[in-house]
Amino acid sequence: MTIQAGDRIPEVALTHILDGVQTIDTRTLFDGKNVVLFAVPGAFTPTCSERHLPGFVQHFDQFLARGISVACVSVNDPFVMQAWGQSQGVPEGLIMLADGNADFTRAMGLELDASGYGMGIRSKRYALYAQDGVVKKLFVESPGEFRVSSAEHMLEELG
Structure with missing residues (x-):
């Protein structure tokens, strides 16, 4: 079942690179914070x-x-996410998950x-805004589209 506004972010461990590969659980990432998370089907894809990613940068x-x-998530390994972030000039603090x-x-x-x-299971393209681990806004793209998950659209929605 697809997550909806009002739902709590599920408890799952993700990884990122910060002085080596680190595991971060979604509770640590979201609880007590306001977070925009955007998901992409694949790092280094067109x-x-x-x-x-450039819009959020x-x-x-x-x-x-x-x-x-702000955090970005993709079904990739942490080394790919780190390399992609470096190649895109991702600022310190934008978490590449x-x-x-x-x-x-x-x-x-x-x-x-x-x-x-040839890419297997990936994530749909989306962006969400969560407060204290609860989804407040969720924008999922239709296949092949890029409109509602952009940084600009999220900023407009947040007012």
Whole structure:
């Protein structure tokens, strides 16, 4: 079942690189915080690298000024996420999360079967805003689209 506004973020462990590979659970990531999380189907893929991540890099300070943390998640390993972040000039504080086995993606009900493209199970493209671990806004893209999960759209929705 797909997560909805009003639902609590499921408890799942993700990884990222910070002085080596670190595990971070969603409670630590979300509880007591305001967080924008955006998901991409794959690091280094065209729309993700040319539009999605760059928008959040460009507007990162606007989210911070509102007291909102920003994180990106993809069904990739933490080394790929780190390399992608470095290649895109991701600022310190924008967390690049790896969901290597798609556990988080499945728990959210937002998996995408990209086997036809040789990519296996991936995440749908989406963005959400959560307060204290509860989803307040969720924007899931239709296949092949990039509109409602952009940094600009999220900033408009947050007012």
